[in-house]
Amino acid sequence: MVTVAIIYHSGNGHTARQAKAVAEGVQGFDGARAQLIPVESVDDHWSDLENAEAIIFGTPTYMGSASAEFKRFMDASSKIWYAQGWKDKIAAGFTNSASQSGDKLNTLIQLFIFAGQHSMTWVNTGMLPGNNNSKGSVEDLNRLGGFIGAMAQSNFDESSDVAPPASDLRTAAKFGERIAEATKRWTDGKKAASRQAA
Numbered sequence: 001m002v003t004v005a006i007i008y009h010s011g012n013g014h015t016a017r018q019a020k021a022v023a024e025g026v027q028g029f030d031g032a033r034a035q036l037i038p039v040e041s042v043d044d045h046w047s048d049l050e051n052a053e054a055i056i057f058g059t060p061t062y063m064g065s066a067s068a069e070f071k072r073f074m075d076a077s078s079k080i081w082y083a084q085g086w087k088d089k090i091a092a093g094f095t096n097s098a099s100q101s102g103d104k105l106n107t108l109i110q111l112f113i114f115a116g117q118h119s120m121t122w123v124n125t126g127m128l129p130g131n132n133n134s135k136g137s138v139e140d141l142n143r144l145g146g147f148i149g150a151m152a153q154s155n156f157d158e159s160s161d162v163a164p165p166a167s168d169l170r171t172a173a174k175f176g177e178r179i180a181e182a183t184k185r186w187t188d189g190k191k192a193a194s195r196q197a198a
Contacts, residue, residue, distance in 0.1 A: 002032050002183045004090075004176070005049050008058030009039040009070040013160030015060045015096045018152045021169040022056060022094060025176025032180035039073045050080075054090035054183040055120070056176070057111045061095045064103035066110055074114050084119050088190070090183045091115035092123045094150035094172060096164060108149040123182045124148050125175055130167075139167050141174060150175040 004026045010016035019036060026034035035052065037045045039059075049055055059070035066074070080086055093111035095104050115122050124147055130140025137143075144151040150172050154163035 002053040002180070002187050003035055003048075003051065004032055004054040004056060004180055004183055005035045005037055005045075005052035006056045006058060006176075007037040007039055007042065007045075007049065007073065009060065009067050009073075010058075011060055011062070011067060011069075012154075014152070014154035014163055015058055017160045018094060018096050018150070018164055018169065018172050019058045021172035022058065022150070022176035022179075025173035025178075026180040027176075028173070029177050029180035029184070031184050034176070034180075039070055042073050042076070046080075050085060052089070053187050054092070054179055055086065056179055057091070057093040057114070059093075059095055059107060059111070061097040061102050061104045061107040064106050066095075066107050077118070081118055087119040089118075089120050090123055090179065090186055091118070091120035092149060092175070092179045094152070094175065096152040096154055096168075098154060098156040100144065100153055102153070104144070104146070104151050105148075108146065108151075112148055121186065122148070123179055125150055125171075126178050127171070127174065138165065141167065142171050143167050146171075 023034035129145030131143040152164035152168035
């Protein structure tokens with residue numbers, strides 16, 4: 001059984017809903033379990049992050065980058081970075097904003113670089129973009145066209161009861177399932193290599 005930790009910040013509940021959909025996708029893969037960790041409680045969960053085989057980072061996009069609350073977590077991980085404590089863990093990321101673009105790509109790049117600094121192995125969405133031709137619709141998977149991480153969009157005047165829309169939550173769940181599968185494959189491969197070396 002592999003554990004996929006999902007550490008996230010959510011200012012208004014929208015990114016939390018996306019995080020829960022990612023977790024549902026992870027849980028839907030046989031041999032994987034999800035652990036949701038709100039960034040505000042990270043001090044109680046550093047050991048859980050250390051023990052997880054994968055860590056998925058989730059943050060809203062505020063002013064074109066990760067939220068200040070999530071950035072505090074990133075900065076607080078510097079001792080782990082120095083010791084390379086997360087080296088070779090699977091990593092991935094997701095983000096949400098009110099605008100269709102909202103410069104979400106910049107946030108995902110920020111998370112990708114953060115994972116790279118920790119020597120983690122990044123997994124992308126593995127999905128072609130949806131809603132980009134005359135036969136597409138807002139109901140398509142990956143309707144926002146994210147490649148390096150999952151994207152969602154939530155109208156700022158709607159509560160997390162209705163936003164992000166169902167297609168973005170389905171995309172998040174599919175993304176979570178992919179991360180679980182990649183983590184299991186990566187972990188099994190490392191175990192096999194270790195046995196051969198012995």
